Amino acid sequence: MVELRRNRRLAKGVSIAGVGIAQFGAFPAKTTRDIFSEAVQDLLNRSEYGLNISDIQCGYIGNFSADRFEGQAHLGSILSDWIGLTPTPFTRVENGCASSGSALREGVMAIASGLYDIVLVGGVEKMTSVPTMEATDNLASVADSLYEVPAGFTFPGIYASVAKAHMDRYETNLEHLMKVSIKNHHNGSLNPKAQFNMPLEELMQQRIDWAKERSAEIPHWNDANEFLNDLMANPWIAWPLRLFDCAPITDGAACALLVSSDLSRHFTDTPVNIIGIGQATGRPLHDAEDLTSFGATRSASKEAYDMAGINPNQIQLAEVHDCFTIAEIIAMEDLGLFTPGDASRAVDDGRTSLNGELPINTSGGLKAKGHPVGASGVAQAAEVFLQLSGKAELRQVQQKGLNLALSQSVGGAGGTSVVTIYERG
Amino acid sequence: MLDLNKSFSSASFYEYLINEMLMGTRCNNCGDLSIRPRPICFKCHSQVLEWVQFSGFGSLSTFTIIAIPPTIMVNRGFSRDNTYCSGIVTLEEGPRVSGFISGVDCNNPDTIEIGLSVKVDFSNMWEDLPTVMFVPR
């Protein structure tokens, strides 16, 4: 047996030197390539020293399912061509909902290996072109099509089962899940790129307006809590998860410019260094060691923390994969940010809100920013970059000495997890 | 006659299931049991495995009530107004399996208890796609 190196290190420093984010939402007239180009344009427009797009030497683009949603595979070449970068090598990375979390990691490895100095990583998903049932079917394909789907499981159904197990073991309840949603919607209301760039009260007003237009019975809620507790407004999707426990179906894209750290100041005055990154796989829920925890997140975060040489309690801000509210809670626990069972209480106490001790999902998270599946991993990295470089505007975390942050991107129900740790450059 | 020489494949698993047998594999090296019949033992990576029949008795470890079904379940008649239960059952031999749980009150999920004793049920097999199904014991 060969002796394997256990402590993984990047052979070369890698930094984020800029980010681009397309508007998240539902855009019937836009295709995958249009949305992706919008993110790249945003990167170029934000660039401080006039980034020349032709300096990009390589690209990794996360995309879950343009083949199913849009009938378009082979996105690497399609997107490279669309932004005028041929013959630059571009590769599509598919890892379910962690596709661009993995694309980010591929980009980091491409620079750390010494092969490239300037790499574009991104992610894109165009999801609203198909009816909801087809989208549900497409999303279910991240689960095990031979042993989970035949039992009737949908993707929300698998997370609902995690929620039920968590509620049974700890004192997690529907109220806790709702608090995650309310927090993330509040943050999303401060993010102009978010699909729900509005307070919940505005969504409530929209519902009332729709009812008026259709001469239907006009609903009345005193506040957001009443709205979310109204099963007509917030119906079950997969008990015990309701509509507002689920991230929406979204069109969107994000990208980040990764550069060799020694070059970062040629591109920006505020680079963010990637000091740890880990990725792991996990088993389907029925074969998971624990029904309330994702082993893949535990493994990936251990690798990332070890690489960064830090402890979870040093993390000051996190973007985690809240495809469902329960996912945010178990992420907090699996990442070691809170002890199992304490995450629900932390949300309840506001410890993870924008001005709490450990702000989580300042972007609005997948819940309110939107979840264009293959774009979410890099969109998280983009949020971390904006926060650590002090460019998050209305939602800028005010914490003094904000220095260390983390993002976690999950594919399926813990089938893949990618954890990245960032430090202000 | 029980044919124990089928290949370790999902096709074999579902062939057994259609014939009313919940089968899985046992590793001849470490004894690990698995419902999903992989050719390599998950635990010790041995390739010497054998088919074993599970009793079909177990307990419900977690579950959900699906209100927005996928196409395959819509085709079987389920909808927001006709919900169903999917769950994870821990078999008495140890392994867990995802299954369709019938015979529970989907309109009152609070009445369905974790730990509910269940047994495999072959009486309502859908022909389009065989499903591991359980009913309360």
Ligand SMILES: [Zn+2]
């Ligand atoms: Zn074995």
